[in-house]
Amino acid sequence: MAAKGKTAPTVKVQQGNPLTKWFTRAVVLLVFLATYSWLDTIKDRWYVFNPKSLHELAQAAIAAAPSPDDTTFMVQYIAANLTATYPSSQIALNPNTSEWVISNAGGAMGAMYIIHASITEYLIIFGTPLGTEGHTGLHTADDYFNILVGEQWAFAPPNLEMERYPAGSVHHLPRGYMKQYKMHEGCFALEYARGWIPLMLPFGLADVLSSTLDYVSFYHTARITGREIIKNLLIGKI
Numbered sequence: 704m705a706a707k708g709k710t711a712p713t714v715k716v717q718q719g720n721p722l723t724k725w726f727t728r729a730v731v732l733l734v735f736l737a738t739y740s741w742l743d744t745i746k747d748r749w750y751v752f753n754p755k756s757l758h759e760l761a762q763a764a765i766a767a768a769p770s771p772d773d774t775t776f777m778v779q780y781i782a783a784n785l786t787a788t789y790p791s792s793q794i795a796l797n798p799n800t801s802e803w804v805i806s807n808a809g810g811a812m813g814a815m816y817i818i819h820a821s822i823t824e825y826l827i828i829f830g831t832p833l834g835t836e837g838h839t840g841l842h843t844a845d846d847y848f849n850i851l852v853g854e855q856w857a858f859a860p861p862n863l864e865m866e867r868y869p870a871g872s873v874h875h876l877p878r879g880y881m882k883q884y885k886m887h888e889g890c891f892a893l894e895y896a897r898g899w900i901p902l903m904l905p906f907g908l909a910d911v912l913s914s915t916l917d918y919v920s921f922y923h924t925a926r927i928t929g930r931e932i933i934k935n936l937l938i939g940k941i
């Protein structure tokens with residue numbers, strides 16, 4: 704009886720709590736949204752690369768290549784140019800052009816070499832000599848797909864015509880847009896994304912968890928991405 708009498712007031716106190724609890728949650732949510740909106744307006748100051756010079760670099764790599772399908776040459780040309788252009792105190796780059804990982808995302812399959820990854824930017828070479836097709840993903844970043852070898856096709860309703868991106872062109876997918884795309888036959892591209900990169904990672908890893916179960920590629924993708932993001936944070940590159 705005594706024990707029951709003691710527990711009753713505690714129950715009453717807990718019944719009074721939910722309002723405070725929900726108020727606290729609402730405040731936390733508002734602070735989070737306000738911080739996100741503020742960071743979103745200033746994120747441009749952390750960008751190091753720019754779409755125009757990367758497009759010029761992609762075109763220069765194509766022009767310098769001994770043949771239009773010499774992907775290896777173009778990749779080495781691009782990595783050498785970037786490491787010579789950007790000081791290592793400003794941005795960390797991965798100079799190892801042999802470090803390719805299998806990538807499955809949005810139903811498409813290929814391989815990628817991660818040149819750079821940080822919180823607000825990434826730069827990769829993505830492609831396959833076989834061709835592939837899938838969903839671009841719906842992203843919190845702007846995406847610039849600089850075609851190096853082959854051709855990329857895209858479809859975005861209500862425009863029922865096929866969009867065509869040959870080598871040397873750039874396919875810009877603005878943040879918040881999505882398309883169906885196809886790398887008809889072999890195609891490789893220099894892909895630059897700027898925006899909130901960590902929010903893009905679930906798209907890049909979902910196919911592994913729901914379909915391929917390729918935990919080896921999953922491990923290397925997570926390891927290399929994490930390593931590059933940390934290397935950049937250590938020199939103050941967000």
Ligand SMILES: *[C@@H]1O[C@H](CO)[C@@H](O)[C@H](O)[C@H]1NC(C)=O
Nearest residue numbers: 756759760763784785787788
């Ligand atoms: C890198 O490529 C750009 C674009 O082609 C060119 O303007 C620049 O001179 C190159 N830099 C180096 C160090 O090769």
Ligand SMILES: *[C@@H]1O[C@H](CO)[C@@H](O)[C@H](O)[C@H]1NC(C)=O
Nearest residue numbers: 798799800801802803804923
């Ligand atoms: C480059 O990457 C390849 C593949 O992961 C690896 O075998 C090699 O040791 C790396 N080279 C250097 C210099 O880190």
